[in-house]
Amino acid sequence: xxxxxxxxxxxxxxxxxxxxxxxxxxxxxxxxxxxxxxxxxxxxxxxxxxxxxxxxxxxxxxxxxxxxxxxxxxxxxxxxxxxxxxxxxxxxxxxxxxxxxxxxxxxxxxxxxxxxxxxxxxxxxxxx
Amino acid sequence: xxxxxxxxxxxxxxxxxxxxxxxxxxxxxxxxxxxxxxxxxxxxxxxxxxxxxxxxxxxxxxxxxxxxxxxxxxxxxxxxxxxxxxxxxxxxxxxxxxxxxxxxxxxxxxxxxxxxxxxxxxxxxxxxxxxxxxxxxxxxxxxxxxxxxxxxxxxxxxxxxxxxxxxxxxxxxxxxxxxxxxxxxxxxxxxxxxxxxxxxxxxxxxxxxxxxxxxxxxxxxxxxxxxxxxxxxxxxxxxxxxxxxxxxxxxxxxxxxxxxxxxxxxxxxxxxxxxxxxxxxxxxxxxxxxxxxxxxxxxxxxxxxxxxxxxxxxxxxxxxxxxxxxxxxxxxxxxxxxxxxxxxxxxxxxxxxxxxxxxxxxxxxxxxxxxxxxxxxxxxxxxxxxxxxxxxxxxxxxxxxxxxxxxxxxxxxxxxxxxxxxxxxxxxxxxxxxxxxxxxxxxxxxxxxxxxxxxxxxxxxxxxxxxxxxxxxxxxxxxxxxxxxxxxxxxxxxxxxxxxxxxxxxxxxxxxxxxxxxxxxxxxxxxxxxxxxxxxxxxxxxxxxxxxxxxxxxxxxxxxxxxxxxxxxxxxx
Numbered sequence: 283x284x285x286x287x288x289x290x291x292x293x294x295x296x297x298x299x300x301x302x303x304x305x306x307x308x309x310x311x312x313x314x315x316x317x318x319x320x321x322x323x324x325x326x327x328x329x330x331x332x333x334x335x336x337x338x339x340x341x342x343x344x345x346x347x348x349x350x351x352x353x354x355x356x357x358x359x360x361x362x363x364x365x366x367x368x369x370x371x372x373x374x375x376x377x378x379x380x381x382x383x384x385x386x387x388x389x390x391x392x393x394x395x396x397x398x399x400x401x402x403x404x405x406x407x408x409x410x
Numbered sequence: 411x412x413x414x415x416x417x418x419x420x421x422x423x424x425x426x427x428x429x430x431x432x433x434x435x436x437x438x439x440x441x442x443x444x445x446x447x448x449x450x451x452x453x454x455x456x457x458x459x460x461x462x463x464x465x466x467x468x469x470x471x472x473x474x475x476x477x478x479x480x481x482x483x484x485x486x487x488x489x490x491x492x493x494x495x496x497x498x499x500x501x502x503x504x505x506x507x508x509x510x511x512x513x514x515x516x517x518x519x520x521x522x523x524x525x526x527x528x529x530x531x532x533x534x535x536x537x538x539x540x541x542x543x544x545x546x547x548x549x550x551x552x553x554x555x556x557x558x559x560x561x562x563x564x565x566x567x568x569x570x571x572x573x574x575x576x577x578x579x580x581x582x583x584x585x586x587x588x589x590x591x592x593x594x595x596x597x598x599x600x601x602x603x604x605x606x607x608x609x610x611x612x613x614x615x616x617x618x619x620x621x622x623x624x625x626x627x628x629x630x631x632x633x634x635x636x637x638x639x640x641x642x643x644x645x646x647x648x649x650x651x652x653x654x655x656x657x658x659x660x661x662x663x664x665x666x667x668x669x670x671x672x673x674x675x676x677x678x679x680x681x682x683x684x685x686x687x688x689x690x691x692x693x694x695x696x697x698x699x700x701x702x703x704x705x706x707x708x709x710x711x712x713x714x715x716x717x718x719x720x721x722x723x724x725x726x727x728x729x730x731x732x733x734x735x736x737x738x739x740x741x742x743x744x745x746x747x748x749x750x751x752x753x754x755x756x757x758x759x760x761x762x763x764x765x766x767x768x769x770x771x772x773x774x775x776x777x778x779x780x781x782x783x784x785x786x787x788x789x790x791x792x793x794x795x796x797x798x799x800x801x802x803x804x805x806x807x808x809x810x811x812x813x814x815x816x817x818x819x820x821x822x823x824x825x826x827x828x829x830x831x832x833x834x835x836x837x838x839x840x841x842x843x844x845x846x847x848x849x850x851x852x853x854x855x856x857x858x859x860x861x862x863x864x865x866x867x868x869x870x871x872x873x874x875x876x877x878x879x880x881x882x883x884x885x886x887x888x889x890x891x892x893x894x895x896x897x898x899x900x901x902x903x904x905x906x907x908x909x910x911x912x913x914x915x916x917x918x919x920x921x922x923x924x925x926x927x928x929x930x931x932x933x934x935x936x937x938x939x940x941x942x943x944x945x946x947x948x949x950x951x952x953x954x955x956x957x958x959x960x961x962x963x964x965x966x967x968x969x970x971x972x973x974x975x976x977x978x979x980x981x982x983x
Contacts, residue, residue, distance in 0.1 A: 323967075324963055327963070327966060327967055327970065327971070330970055330971070331891070331966065331970050334970065335891045337500075338500035338501045338891075339500075339501075341496075341500045342496070342497055342500050342501065345493075345496060346493055346496070346497065346724055349489065349493065350717070350720050350724075353486075353704070353705070353713060353716040353717065353720075354713070356704045356705055357705055357712075357713055360703075360705075363703055363704050363705070364703060371482070371620075371702055371703070373482045373485070373703070373704045374482055374485070374702070374765065377482060377485035377486065377489050378482075378485055378488075378762065378765040379762060381489050381492075381493075382492060382754075382757075382758030382759075382761065382762070383758070385492055385493060385495075385496050385754050385758060386751070386754050386755045386758060388496060389495075389496055389499050389750070389751040389754045390751060392496075392499060392500050392747075393499070393747045393748060393751050396504070396747060397744065397747070400744075400972040401972075403971075403972065404972055404974060404975055407975055408975075
């Protein structure tokens with residue numbers, strides 16, 4: 283709080299974008315590198331594709347792989363298949379109910395990661 | 411089953427669909443164009459629409475029937491149908507949307523810029539579409555037969571006519587709203603009866619299925635045979651009724667000895683309460699506790715069969731012609747991903763229901779094991795378990811939902827098939843070309859239904875998935891994620907994977923060959939044709955490096971770069 287006796291005088295800086303003045307030319311935006319198919323642009327794109335491909339394949343391998351391991355488990359260890367949980371035989375509980383929430387969770391995780399990857403890529407491209 | 415309400419439900423669904431079709435032209439012009447043009451279809455609407463189109467006869471009646479007959483191994487069908495969308499989400503969804511493709515041949519052209527790749531892709535899209543339409547029509551025949559007693563071809567014809575008129579008039583074309591509504595209708599039609607069925611099961615004393623008995627008739631049951639049927643009797647069973655048993659005229663009653671028997675079409679036999687139900691030869695005769703365990707189907711190579719099914723369904727979803735169209739209505743790649751995520755949830759909820767029907771059928775409708783009409787279990791259960799008006803109304807609800815399933819899936823398929831036919835095969839432009847193609851698109855599977863006998867609905871659909879997984883899935887996955895795929899490699903891979911799968915499937919459908927040791931390798935070809943397709947596509951591409959399509963980097967930018975960068979490479983979309 284300033285004191286009430288004296289009228290408050292203070293220097294204020296007024297800023298405004300210099301719309302008239304030409305902007306300093308940015309060296310060469312990465313988005314243009316990508317558009318013009320330069321070596322550098324290709325490097326950017328390759329890194330994005332590699333990240334996303336790794337994420338997609340990893341998710342499929344982990345989730346689908348572990349679900350697809352179930353028949354093998356049921357064959358090799360028939361006692362597991364005969365197990366009962368919550369009044370239901372284990373295979374019914376797993377395949378008829380539990381896999382679906384797992385799929386949704388895995389999908390949610392993937393969407394989050396994939397969007398983050400794209401966001402980071404966008405920041406990288408816009409920053410440069 | 412008293413059929414009045416069932417007929418009314420089926421009529422309401424059919425007429426309602428027709429009305430939407432005829433009056434919908436104007437509405438669809440405004441709404442769908444508005445939707446697509448302004449790109450404001452929310453992921454929820456879009457996901458419901460995908461669910462509405464995707465949940466077909468196989469999902470609605472087929473899965474329950476297979477579980478009822480063969481036990482938990484068949485749970486892999488719903489698991490695979492859902493997992494297919496997870497794979498699609500992780501590998502295909504966003505880039506496919508960004509490619510701007512409306513059909514699979516469109517994608518092939520966008521990616522490879524080659525008429526040859528496009529032509530081969532459209533051939534496979536057609537073949538898969540027809541294989542998929544066939545069980546829809548069969549399922550419709552079965553539903554109408556169960557509800558009204560009409561011969562099987564009537565239902566197939568009704569669906570074919572309704573859908574053709576619809577597609578020709580432009581009704582169902584791209585009305586996201588109608589397809590979205592279909593999902594919720596189907597979910598209601600299958601989920602509401604489940605609540606009552608489970609309550610009735612509790613009221614009847616919650617009988618368990620873990621005992622070592624064979625399925626027994628829960629009450630005195632009259633079984634009507636629509637076609638000549640071979641079945642096995644495990645212990646001598648007395649019956650009354652009339653018909654032609656083992657070639658001999660029976661009137662009044664007699665006893666079936668243990669062993670194989672044949673009953674001619676038109677026979678009506680009544681079995682006493684508590685008698686063990688005879689099994690059709692094609693269904694293994696298992697006690698309930700064995701039935702409830704996995705890998706006890708009595709097939710020659712159970713592990714191969716399950717893994718082949720897993721590969722086909724996990725990878726085949728992305729290659730179905732009517733699935734891809736729906737991704738076009740997403741505003742961008744990001745929304746395509748979110749849509750797919752919601753689809754995963756919607757399918758998961760729906761697929762909780764069929765196993766319940768399958769298991770309850772074991773207790774309440776075991777006579778279907780004797781006629782072999784296992785697909786009817788969903789339709790018959792409500793009126794069997796719940797007496798009076800309530801059961802009939804629930805039965806009508808299920809019948810209406812099943813019919814909605816055939817209509818929506820067939821419509822979606824027909825639109826994409828007619829599109830492929832008119833653009834890539836007949837090369838007829840404009841609305842007339844599209845209409846001619848529509849008629850042709852429906853005549854082929856309709857003719858096939860008359861030629862083909864009783865093939866379980868879900869088995870046929872499994873075959874369509876196998877062909878899709880071995881031909882179009884490699885094209886999509888390798889095309890999206892590898893810059894090395896050449897036009898030659900793409901064609902070689904699709905043919906090397908898809909053709910054997912298609913031939914194997916057609917051979918099993920037409921000739922059968924059940925009982926031969928190699929039957930499972932033909933009926934479930936995916937486990938060897940899918941790797942074949944992938945390997946051939948990649949290796950041939952590496953061998954022909956000079957055939958990499960020009961501008962592949964440009965295409966890759968379009969497929970993978972997020973839209974919000976404002977890249978000029980993506981302006982065309």
